[in-house]
Amino acid sequence: MSRTFDKKVVLVTGGASGIGRATAIAFAKLGAAVVVADADAQRGPEVAHYITSGLGEQSLFVSVDVTDPDSVQNMVESTVSRFGRLDCAFNNAGVPDKASSLRVSDQANWERVMSVNLEGVWHCMKAELDHMLAAGGGAIVNNASRSGLVGVPSDGIYGAAKHGVIGLTKAAAVEFASSAIRVNAVCPGLVETALTQARFGDELVSRSRQANPLGRMAQPEEIAEAVVWLCSDAASFVVGVALPVDGGATAR
Numbered sequence: 001m002s003r004t005f006d007k008k009v010v011l012v013t014g015g016a017s018g019i020g021r022a023t024a025i026a027f028a029k030l031g032a033a034v035v036v037a038d039a040d041a042q043r044g045p046e047v048a049h050y051i052t053s054g055l056g057e058q059s060l061f062v063s064v065d066v067t068d069p070d071s072v073q074n075m076v077e078s079t080v081s082r083f084g085r086l087d088c089a090f091n092n093a094g095v096p097d098k099a100s101s102l103r104v105s106d107q108a109n110w111e112r113v114m115s116v117n118l119e120g121v122w123h124c125m126k127a128e129l130d131h132m133l134a135a136g137g138g139a140i141v142n143n144a145s146r147s148g149l150v151g152v153p154s155d156g157i158y159g160a161a162k163h164g165v166i167g168l169t170k171a172a173a174v175e176f177a178s179s180a181i182r183v184n185a186v187c188p189g190l191v192e193t194a195l196t197q198a199r200f201g202d203e204l205v206s207r208s209r210q211a212n213p214l215g216r217m218a219q220p221e222e223i224a225e226a227v228v229w230l231c232s233d234a235a236s237f238v239v240g241v242a243l244p245v246d247g248g249a250t251a252r
């Protein structure tokens, strides 16, 4: 296997579970030192332990709440203090919408979804960009969603946050491209994770059959592949895209 990320340091928020966990492992398999950052202090360390013990790569768990700018600052400082650099970041931590329609969403749902899924990405980008600017370059991928590209009725508030993530991504991409920092977003369709299980429960399997032309959910590893590519030198001319990885859902 080519070790494309040898000597690179990668930070993954929401790395304890689902897409973040799969992406942390995918980077480690390509030789990166990986910081697994998450609010989940139980499963996060388990992922870091798997990377060090199971894969033989360097890893560190950092407890973070992406809604808190001081906590996010500490996450980036801990990364740089332990590994000396930060080359790539995947801003992925997120929570599902709890409302079936924006008409019935309450204020608490709005605030939770916006603060984690949108403001959290902004906090992370600020801290990461400060470091990458000083270091002379880097790559950032934000996790948006298909709901950031099209209107999904059951994802009114979540979709607004994810459209915002794409807006932040494009603005940062344009502002920092000349500083050798590439910023892009990935837009997954339905992926089999704890988040979709919590959101759709027993409906998940039937929903997945209609979700896209492939007629199935993605596995988290299929999203991880796109994130790794966007962070790699193979994507050196890819700047400011919102890449659907959705089995063709947005194509129809």
Ligand SMILES: NC(=O)c1ccc[n+]([C@@H]2O[C@H](COP(=O)([O-])OP(=O)(O)OC[C@H]3O[C@@H](n4cnc5c(N)ncnc54)[C@H](O)[C@@H]3O)[C@@H](O)[C@H]2O)c1
Pocket (backbone or CB within 6 Å): 013, 014, 015, 016, 017, 018, 019, 020, 037, 038, 039, 040, 064, 065, 066, 067, 092, 093, 094, 095, 116, 117, 120, 143, 144, 145, 146, 187, 188, 189, 190, 191, 192, 193, 194, 195, 196
């Ligand atoms: N699963 C899907 O179908 C799907 C589709 C499109 C986009 N996404 C996006 O992918 C990302 C990951 O979702 P997933 O499906 O892997 O979910 P998941 O629930 O498996 O993982 C989300 C992780 O984020 C962490 N997290 C939540 N709030 C946090 C906070 N405030 N600070 C730090 N960490 C926090 C959780 O502890 C968890 O480990 C989310 O941004 C989600 O919106 C998921």
